[in-house]
Amino acid sequence: MEGAIVIGVGALEGVGAAAARRFARGGLHAFLAGRTAEKLEAVAAQIGSEGGSATAVPTDCTEPGAVTALFERVEKDTGAPPRLVLYNAGNNFPKDILEMTDDEFEGSWRVCGFGAFLSGREAARRMVPNGGGTLIFTGATASVRSRPPFIAFASAKAAERAIAHGLARQFGPKGLHVAHLIIDGVILGDQIKSRFPAVVDHLGEDGMLSTDGIADAMWMLHQQEPTTWTLELDLRPYKETF
Numbered sequence: 664m665e666g667a668i669v670i671g672v673g674a675l676e677g678v679g680a681a682a683a684r685r686f687a688r689g690g691l692h693a694f695l696a697g698r699t700a701e702k703l704e705a706v707a708a709q710i711g712s713e714g715g716s717a718t719a720v721p722t723d724c725t726e727p728g729a730v731t732a733l734f735e736r737v738e739k740d741t742g743a744p745p746r747l748v749l750y751n752a753g754n755n756f757p758k759d760i761l762e763m764t765d766d767e768f769e770g771s772w773r774v775c776g777f778g779a780f781l782s783g784r785e786a787a788r789r790m791v792p793n794g795g796g797t798l799i800f801t802g803a804t805a806s807v808r809s810r811p812p813f814i815a816f817a818s819a820k821a822a823e824r825a826i827a828h829g830l831a832r833q834f835g836p837k838g839l840h841v842a843h844l845i846i847d848g849v850i851l852g853d854q855i856k857s858r859f860p861a862v863v864d865h866l867g868e869d870g871m872l873s874t875d876g877i878a879d880a881m882w883m884l885h886q887q888e889p890t891t892w893t894l895e896l897d898l899r900p901y902k903e904t905f
């Protein structure tokens with residue numbers, strides 16, 4: 664069975680978990696990478712209960728050795744590099760730039776920028792010699808527009824987008840489909856429900872992006888035939904003004 668890696672899996676109600684479920688339904692073995700083993704095990708169990716297969720691989724995506732070990736694990740278990748990789752880790756925290764510490768700013772870049780570089784490099788090194796595949800990055804409105812109080816996050820997401828675009832130009836012709844997804848709105852998931860419940864009430868369920876809808880879009884990207892590849896796709900609820 665071919666493998667799919669999802670980097671940045673946490674809550675059951677998150678994009679990472681939804682994408683892993685979708686990829687498993689598509690017949691791939693899902694390797695779930697995130698910081699919290701219990702969360703990964705819960706997602707793996709859910710995929711198993713739906714008839715899919717998944718393996719939890721606790722991974723800090725900002726650690727070069729851990730990212731290498733993740734890809735090695737896939738090759739050991741499936742006999743080949745992954746066919747599909749999603750880089751989904753994110754760490755948005757709104758804060759006024761005047762109050763932001765050096766460590767907070769750098770932390771933002773470490774997850775969205777440096778982590779995207781590590782995973783993108785590892786994917787290209789291994790997938791291109793194996794005939795390619797799909798490499799998707801989850802972006803945000805902030806990937807293309809910086810505004811307070813999201814300046815640190817926007818600078819980090821812009822870095823991630825630049826990595827995706829550069830990788831697409833270098834490795835697309837060698838069979839690696841690189842895509843960057845701009846999530847232009849609030850995701851109806853664990854993050855918003857637990858941190859900003861008032862926003863959920865204000866927007867209403869159909870004013871936010873569904874995690875399963877996002878996951879379906881990712882699977883569509885993976886299914887595209889090579890003469891019609893998408894590099895950038897933006898998704899927003901029909902109600903969103905933009």
Ligand SMILES: NC(=O)c1ccc[n+]([C@@H]2O[C@H](COP(=O)([O-])OP(=O)(O)OC[C@H]3O[C@@H](n4cnc5c(N)ncnc54)[C@H](OP(=O)(O)O)[C@@H]3O)[C@@H](O)[C@H]2O)c1
Nearest residue numbers: 671673677678679698723724751752753803846849850854
């Ligand atoms: N939520 C939104 O409204 C929204 C809007 C636009 C774009 N996005 C983007 O969409 C993506 C998914 O967001 P989501 O809110 O649905 O979250 P999610 O998919 O549930 O989870 C993202 C996961 O990234 C993990 N992560 C953070 N730092 C990591 C690290 N160093 N190593 C490994 N994993 C790490 C977090 O792990 P822990 O669980 O351990 O913290 C979190 O669970 C993110 O890229 C985000 O920027 C989100």
